[in-house]
Amino acid sequence: MLDELRPLIETYGYLAVGVGCFFEGETAVILGAFAAVRDYLTMPGIVAAAFVGTVIGDNIWFWLGRRLGRPFLMRRRHWRRKSRRVELMARRHSTVTILSVRFLYGLRSVTPFVLGASRVHPLKFLLLESLSAAVWALLMGWLAWLVALAARSAATAENLEWYLVAAVLAVAAAIWIGYFLIGWLRTRNAQRSIE
Template sequence: MLEHLDLNYLLATYGYWAVFIGCLLEGETILILGGVAAHQQVLKLLPVIAYASLAGMLGDQLLFWAGRYFGDRLLPRLHKKQAAIDKITTLIHRHPTVSIFSVRFLYGMRLLGPMVIGASRISPLKFACINAIGALVWATLFASAGYWAGEFLQRVLGDLKPYRLPIALGVVGVVVAVGLIRHYRSKRRQP
């Protein structure tokens, strides 16, 4: 079955959708892979950045509005995330613009951050503008990192076509491993 799977066709046909959906959810991994695919000329780098920016911005806007309308009821139920909520709340009060821009770059804050910001009553227009800039910077950085990772891997391995699936699985594996290590360490720190 796998030998009949044409990965180039799948990437070219569904790659931009995969980038969009992956970045709508939380997509550094898929964005890096999109950058690698752009390096391999299966996708184009600028559309990868555009789809990722749009999805990242849309996802955060939805979370912002969820926080705006349901934050008073929803956030108190997230007992296990109280330390993160407190961190974001402090950051919002001290540096509201920086918090809007940077929350997508802070580990563990990508989904919770926009909800807390929405609940804080920051102006929706201010959030939308800064969120758009943050999403564009985020998408550009991670897609470019993937593109340059593709360049490095090509120098080391030569033609990457035979290695595309192992590279994708390797990136996903590393991201999962790092996430599990961070999760385990955060659990050990909690009393």
């Protein structure tokens, strides 16, 4: 059944990986690796798409932070705690904080925003974050390739790959839904406490 989607995957696969890494990352790279194992895409192309999507996403968050700044952070109750942690890290070790942006799970989108709001120099952020994104894309690409190879070699059932892809998508969807639901509930509760 995956073979029926081959033209679609070959046409839009790299774009899908880039967009996926703009928003999240790991899931897109893993799905791309499954396509690469079947020779629909190439791993160097997936790593490149992951790198580009990651750099664009992190820099958009950085520039939003630079433009909207601290007042925006203070209005976002669920970001306040996270932003304080990032600010403390950035004050002590700004270079290490920038280099670790892609590896700070739970702080990944807030970190570039806070760094932008804290007036880290844009060129410093771009260079160090690009280095971090390259390391992350190579590491994730390699790990995803190993997972996809192991899944393919373990595939005794005809549709095991489909089940694995479906499981990865289901987990990613559940995480995103949970993230947005928690944010919505926090916002609603914050509004109720103000009233």
